[in-house]
Amino acid sequence: MANGTLINFQVMNDEKVVALLKRTREKAKDLRIPLKQSGILMLSSIDKNFRAEGRPKKWAPLSPMTIAMRRKKGRGAKILQDTGRGKSSIVYKVVSNQKVQIGTNLDYMRIHQEGGSIKMPARDIYPVKARALHWVDPNTREDVFAMHVHQKARTVKIPQRKFLLYQEEDKKNIVKIFTEYLEEIVR
Numbered sequence: 001m002a003n004g005t006l007i008n009f010q011v012m013n014d015e016k017v018v019a020l021l022k023r024t025r026e027k028a029k030d031l032r033i034p035l036k037q038s039g040i041l042m043l044s045s046i047d048k049n050f051r052a053e054g055r056p057k058k059w060a061p062l063s064p065m066t067i068a069m070r071r072k073k074g075r076g077a078k079i080l081q082d083t084g085r086g087k088s089s090i091v092y093k094v095v096s097n098q099k100v101q102i103g104t105n106l107d108y109m110r111i112h113q114e115g116g117s118i119k120m121p122a123r124d125i126y127p128v129k130a131r132a133l134h135w136v137d138p139n140t141r142e143d144v145f146a147m148h149v150h151q152k153a154r155t156v157k158i159p160q161r162k163f164l165l166y167q168e169e170d171k172k173n174i175v176k177i178f179t180e181y182l183e184e185i186v187r
Contacts, residue, residue: 020186027185034181035100038174039092042102045170049163050087053079056167060159080112080161090164103164115160122153 049055059079062070067077075082089104111118125148127133132145166174 024182024186028182030097031178031181032094032097034177035094035098036092037177037181039094039100039102041173041177042166042170043090043092045167046090046102046163047087049165050081054161054163059161080163086112087163109163111158112161113164115158117155117157120151120154120156123151125149125151 053059062077062079070077070082080086086104086106086109089106089109090102091104092100092102094100125133127147132147133149135144136142137144
């Protein structure tokens with residue numbers, strides 16, 4: 001340090017200090033305990049993201065077509081929560097002494113996290129529980145009945161709805177978890 005005051009000291013052969021440093025260094029190599037606590041914390045935060053339908057920024061609303069399909073099936077209008085399968089697939093796993101992974105193994109959840117387009121192939125739609133398909137023509141408001149309908153191939157845009165993300169409070173709480181863990185191993 002130029003133009004400053006400097007005091008140097010070196011711990012030499014102080015068995016207690018050297019032993020404490022060795023123990024601390026060895027225990028700090030295995031962070032599975034705070035990683036597990038951080039994983040649990042993040043699952044709780046992700047659950048809050050789903051309940052709020054996006055935090056801190058709200059997710060894009062459902063399309064009118066999605067709302068209509070859900071209504072017809074007697075399901076709710078909560079975003080990304082039609083069956084609960086996607087949300088319940090999110091887990092954490094401590095994969096090493098230094099790393100925790102949080103995510104889902106469901107491929108379709110990636111498109112919701114990142115946004116993008118999916119290609120829907122052409123298909124024929126037939127009635128399942130009735131003798132004919134039924135809908136109301138949006139232009140004429142008349143009832144339409146058909147034995148089957150051919151739907152052309154199309155591209156559907158899925159908006160980004162981030163559910164795997166750190167909130168500012170999560171970052172602070174994770175730092176607190178690790179700080180408390182390291183303070184505990186020094187004692």
